[in-house]
Amino acid sequence: QVQLVESGGGLVQAGDSLRLSCAASGRTFSTYTMGWFRQAPGKEREFVAAISRNGANTYYADSVKGRFTISRDNAKNTVYLQMNGLKPEDTANYYCAAKTNPWNSNYVPNTYDNWGQGTQVTVSS
Secondary structure, eight states, X not given: OOOEEEEOOEEEETTOOEEEEEEEOXXXXXXXXXXXXXXXXXXXXXXXXXXXXXXXXXXXXXXXXXXXXXXEETTTTEEEEEEOSOOGGGOEEEEEEEEOSOSSOTTOGGGOOEEOOOEEEEEEO
């Protein structure tokens, strides 16, 4: 098990940038594939991005490709989500997640074993 704590959310205007962080507990962070998901009120949880254990591979939802960048620092047990060119439709609660499963089906929430509590991102028009 790994415990995850997100930070960095806030209220911004359209076009602004934010960087979310997710700090993980434990010594085995580098063994986890990490993902970011988001959920807006009344909507299902939606995949945003994933990164492999060593950071060599990344995968993005089409809706954020070219605007968001996922990265990780295994020495700091932290995964990041750099969000540029934010749009009102990016407004949601953002969650980080960790899984020990292989690098596939990264967009499926049920493949992840551990979840953080979320951080709210609100983008005004």
